[in-house]
Amino acid sequence: xxxxxxxxxxxxxxxxxxxxxxxxxxxxxxxxxxxxxxxxxxxxxxxxxxxxxxxxxxxxxxxxxxxxxxxxxxxxxxxxxxxxxxxxxxxxxxxxx
Amino acid sequence: xxxxxxxxxxxxxxxxxxxxxxxxxxxxxxxxxxxxxxxxxxxxxxxxxxxxxxxxxxxxxxxxxxxxxxxxxxxxxxxxxxxxxxxxxxxxxxxxxxxxxxxxxxxxxxxxxxxxxxxxxxxxxxxxxxxxxxxxxxxxxxxxxxxxxxxxxxxxxxxxxxxxxxxxxxxxxx
Numbered sequence: 001x002x003x004x005x006x007x008x009x010x011x012x013x014x015x016x017x018x019x020x021x022x023x024x025x026x027x028x029x030x031x032x033x034x035x036x037x038x039x040x041x042x043x044x045x046x047x048x049x050x051x052x053x054x055x056x057x058x059x060x061x062x063x064x065x066x067x068x069x070x071x072x073x074x075x076x077x078x079x080x081x082x083x084x085x086x087x088x089x090x091x092x093x094x095x096x097x
Numbered sequence: 098x099x100x101x102x103x104x105x106x107x108x109x110x111x112x113x114x115x116x117x118x119x120x121x122x123x124x125x126x127x128x129x130x131x132x133x134x135x136x137x138x139x140x141x142x143x144x145x146x147x148x149x150x151x152x153x154x155x156x157x158x159x160x161x162x163x164x165x166x167x168x169x170x171x172x173x174x175x176x177x178x179x180x181x182x183x184x185x186x187x188x189x190x191x192x193x194x195x196x197x198x199x200x201x202x203x204x205x206x207x208x209x210x211x212x213x214x215x216x217x218x219x220x221x222x223x224x225x226x227x228x229x230x231x232x233x234x235x236x237x238x239x240x241x242x243x244x245x246x247x248x249x250x251x252x253x254x255x256x257x258x259x260x261x262x263x264x265x266x267x268x269x270x271x
């Protein structure tokens with residue numbers, strides 16, 4: 001059984017992960033070279049283009065998402081889920097125990 | 098990750114209908130990831146013992162990253178602890194995953210390691226999704242799946258009286 005806190009934690013965690021990797025990845029592509037998150041250099045090793053989004057922002061979003069998942073886990077350690085036994089419920093509805 | 102006290106033998110994510118390969122594959126994946134960390138740790142122990150000096154130096158160089166303040170503090174304030182804990186923890190995490198014991202606890206530790214590697218290595222030339230992030234996500238996946246229950250010792254440990262009497266301990270097991 002999931003409650004509002006479970007759903008909010010999982011949604012926020014996934015949203016932050018996908019924002020950091022996919023959404024900002026798309027923004028990075030649309031922003032032009034470099035398409036990755038590292039600077040582009042010429043043959044002399046000089047930086048000729050910086051990523052449009054600081055990699056620290058993207059890694060920070062992902063780690064924040066994972067941290068929320070971890071905090072939710074700690075919450076579930078402190079407050080165990082109290083769902084119904086689905087197997088018993090199914091058996092009960094079909095009349096067999 | 099959550100453990101349902103009303104139904105300890107069946108989670109909401111049921112793998113039972115997707116074929117017999119799934120538990121075998123999860124166990125295989127767990128052992129491979131375990132070997133990855135065990136190899137990394139035990140070779141450091143052989144080479145440097147409990148004085149892995151590259152660890153603190155690595156953390157001190159993470160100043161510009163999102164984990165910078167924490168990493169730099171760890172590298173400068175407790176270098177001796179870092180030098181000992183890196184090879185030791187990598188080895189123990191690897192052994193735990195190979196044996197399938199305390200897999201969730203070990204996977205959490207592995208995920209923390211990989212978070213520092215992902216951010217610290219910052220090899221993002223082909224984007225932020227690189228091998229380090231994949232390693233991080235592998236540990237999270239093993240943690241979420243409770244991978245120690247599949248051909249692992251956690252399946253035995255969770256039947257011990259100690260665990261039966263203290264169900265919260267299952268959060269550390271597979």
